[in-house]
Amino acid sequence: MLQVPFIRENKDLVINRLAKRNINASDMINQVITLDEERRSIQAKLDNTLAESNALSKEIGVLYKTGKAEEANLLKEKTSYLKESSKQLNEDLSTKASELNELLYKIPNVPNELVPAGNTDEDNEEVFKEGDVPVLHDDALPHWELAKKYDIIDFELGNKITGAGFPVYKGKGARLQRALIAYFLDKNTAAGYTEYQLPHLVNEASGFGTGQLPDKEGQMYHVTGDNLYLIPTAEVPGTNIFRDTLLNESDLPIGITGYTPCFRREAGSYGAHVRGLNRLHQFDKVEIIRVEHPSRSYEALNEMVNHIKIILNELKLPYRILRLCGGDLTFASSLTYDFEVFSTAQNRWLEVSSVSNFETFQANRLKLRFKNTIGKNELAHTLNGSALALPRVLAGILENYQTKDGIVVPKVLQSYTGFSIID
């Protein structure tokens, strides 16, 4: 969520930038400022009332000690009125505070100046493109056909065991999947990220900390018996490591990486664009997360982008990088780059990574701060990105590396798979 003092001091900028998301925020922003003023004035009244009653209580204590019980009883009567009014003020305060918060939860992050205005993915800006699209033989197949032909992913079996969107990887398919995970983790740790194994279920407070709750509750699987949620991404447990944390400036930057399965309910649409591995209820992902000093978070974002470039270059997959427009930007992000791999047999681009700078938007909710050099607590910047999401990388490999003799395993993965062709 946005910081109220920032809104107060940069009202026009906030409204203008939010317009890039096609949001007319001026009413909301004005209301935030009004509610905050009201909240602070109630707070001041409450403080005064409490100060008065604290002073009286102290006096009563002294009177009792010196044996002046009658005078004490006289003062006690006075306090009942103070009690009444502080109770009332307290209620007013929490009403006002929750009104303000509810409004703040509805306001998305302020887009960075680089973010192009726009509504749909048509308006995303292609900023980079690399790799040659392979020329495939005439009988080239989409990955779901390849999966069946080589018996490496069984979608029907997943239907039987669980339901649609829970594929079963087997044999060389399973091994290739494991190879990718190991390869990604190795690349990430070599780049300085610390490897974590994180819980796959999180509590309400964590869901709230990264913003999945309260609004996007329906996107997560909810284990009602224990009131826990299956993670939709490692971002949730990974970023919540830092919930309610006060760091030293010297602790920054922090970089972590982790592999987790990801669970998404994503109320189902069906059709060719979600076939096979394109969209699943359970999939694997290796995530990178960074906590940065505000002064260098955009430098960090570029480092993350370059890191993912290197991985895709090594895998020799054709890809492009998009700078997301305001309409496509996720709620919490200020600036996002999407990586898309070209899937030759489907003749379309598949999103394999999304790298974002959230600036202080997440940190504010998380209460993730650091003590700066002049001893003041300051919100840190958080960033995260996929490095990388497995299924669509796998789809890209299967489709782009298919030959008449089988699917060739990308060179960098061969030491991990132990085989060089799937046939």
Added chain:
RNA sequence: GGAGAAAUGGCAGAGUGGUCGAAUGCGGCAGUCUUGAAAACUGUUGAGGGUCACACCUCCGGGGGUUCGAAUCCCUCUUUCUCCGCCA
């Protein structure tokens, strides 16, 4: 799952109704001494809000209650430890 104990500042650990935001020790910081360091000694040292700065308010695991007044009493939740049971 059953029985019991506990949760206090960076850490350890006192505090069972009234100047307690909290003794003491360790650690941290500053100083004295020293060529320098160590040791010793002296001082200082929680967080958030608020203010130009003070004042003032809040915080002793979370939430609620009793009381003029709660770290301290009551209820409830969570977590940790010990014992028993079960178990990869």
